[in-house]
Amino acid sequence: MSPHWRTAARIDAHNHVHDAQAAGFRDATGRLDREHAHQVLARAQALDIDAVCVSHPLTGDCPDPDQVRRANDVVFAAMDLSDRFLGFCYLNPGYARESVAEIDRCVVQGGMAGIKLYHQYRVCDPALAPVMAHAAELGVPVLVHAGKLRNTRGRSAQPRISDAGHFVRAARQWPDTILIQGHIGGGGDWEWNLRALEASTDCPNLYIDTSGSVVDTGIVDRTVAALGPERVLFATDGGFETGVGKVLDAHLSPAERARVFAGNLQRIFSRRRIP
């Protein structure tokens, strides 16, 4: 795993790289869109982001293991391009045995920093148990797509998206697994999610990232109030200016802001148990 995270002042906990030939996140050929990757690095540098956690999740209903491997090969290519990219290994946990093998390929042997799950299963689904157990053994975080969608189109497109209630349940089911609820600003009704998370004081293994295009006034303040500054992670999900700007506008002490920008993720990464 690239050492950049140890000294970084800002680590983007949630971002993506793209495939050179497969448009969007519906499939992958395994080849990195290098132009986009260079743009990500340039935007990160312009905003003093030292390291960027990237994945290539697939948005289809049930990606097969070959597709998943190709998606993760895109991430490996990004890691080869720059050691400022910290890879997250995408999985479809419906393929349990293959998922555990892919964790070994990507995280144990390949040096990826964590695991990324999309909306194929709710985060508290028992099908995720093998993945969650292996992540706990290795001490690596599991970042999960999330949201509480209020629009009809969004709900029908993502019927198994996880909201904060599902995350609290998952954090209690798997207390030794580090869970990151994705993009408080990218998944619909963030106030609902934060009200649900207020009840997670018994879940120190549950974190949330600040990414997403929504920059409603007070969103980061309210997130920190709901979870405490030690469980909130700065992220952009590709929106660099929105990602940095809303953390800068939050009413945090310098120490709290430093924790959100990097310290909390550094603490997570320091729990890694892979030589």
Next chain:
Amino acid sequence: MNQDARLFDVNAALGHWPFRRVPDTTAEALRARLAARGIRRAAVVNTQGLFYKNCHDANLELADWIAPHRDFFVGVATLNPGYAAWDRDLDACAGALGLRALRLAPPYHDYALADPCAREIAAAASALGLPMFLPHRIVDVRQRHWLDIEQALQRDDALRFLEAVPEARVIVTGAGWRLPLDERGRPRYPNLYLECSRARLTGLHAGLIGQLLFGTGAPFKEVSPALLNLQTTGLDRAAQQAIGWSNAARLFGLDKET
């Protein structure tokens, strides 16, 4: 970025929003919020104009609220062309109330941009020299309140509207759109302006700079994201000044002011 550069926020609002607690909704508080970030002028609407049936009452409120702040705020009327007396209200807004632009909000007022009434009010506003605002959305529809609208303004609907009223100067707020160019690289809709807080400014075509306007979405939204979008995406100083100030000053007729 020249820190002394003037900034004109074309996307700000006063008044109560019923679906979420929004801070700094009074003129004094919003002015302080924006001025603290270096913003020198702001175009403001009255959010309550989305919800009043007789929405001209919101224009009367707005004019009262900003009266002590005319050196900072530019008032933007909200009118419903499907409601009685909109034409007299428009004259009052442009005249006695001193409002300098008009906002249309079709989904909140139960009509469509393709309806004849929309073209009528656009023509009337243009005759009075008022630019017209079309909000893409007030909040992200993914987080909508169950009583709020579900559909954001569609780009194709806005472009068709522009084609129907070519004399209108239209400002779309809160949209992450790319403005279309013609085959010679010129703006295809020269009277279309985009408030660019959600627009990608990296790799921007030079021909579009004159149609982009800085806006924050305050107090609904944090201010720094829009500032960073203007200041850190590689635009040169002239482009930042055009987008940050002079395009808006020209639109609102303030370019002669010191």
